[in-house]
Amino acid sequence: MVGPRWSIDPPEKLGEAVKNALRLADDLGLTSVAFPAISTGVYGWPYEAAAREMLRAIREEANSLRNVSRIMIYLYDDRAYNSFIDVFKRELGDFSAMDIGRSG
Numbered sequence: 001m002v003g004p005r006w007s008i009d010p011p012e013k014l015g016e017a018v019k020n021a022l023r024l025a026d027d028l029g030l031t032s033v034a035f036p037a038i039s040t041g042v043y044g045w046p047y048e049a050a051a052r053e054m055l056r057a058i059r060e061e062a063n064s065l066r067n068v069s070r071i072m073i074y075l076y077d078d079r080a081y082n083s084f085i086d087v088f089k090r091e092l093g094d095f096s097a098m099d100i101g102r103s104g
Contacts, residue, residue: 032068
């Protein structure tokens with residue numbers, strides 16, 4: 001999966017990448033999917049913006065998934081983790097249905 005570049009590509013491209021990955025996983029019969037913080041490295045997306053866009057896409061697609069029942073987001077450092085947690089708390093309140101993990 002290749003994500004969009006910050007300030008170059010439209011923000012919706014990040015959401016579309018997430019939705020397409022979820023649809024593909026569902027079509028393949030997978031029950032879980034793990035995402036990194038797409039486009040936050042060399043493509044320059046701020047963590048908060050990526051978290052908002054990824055969450056929006058997941059929420060829009062979740063009800064149409066037949067097989068995928070677990071969506072995980074794995075983050076590589078405390079800054080990314082804390083940024084995603086802050087966004088998810090603001091947007092969802094209790095987000096226990098979604099896993100967020102640190103790989104480092």
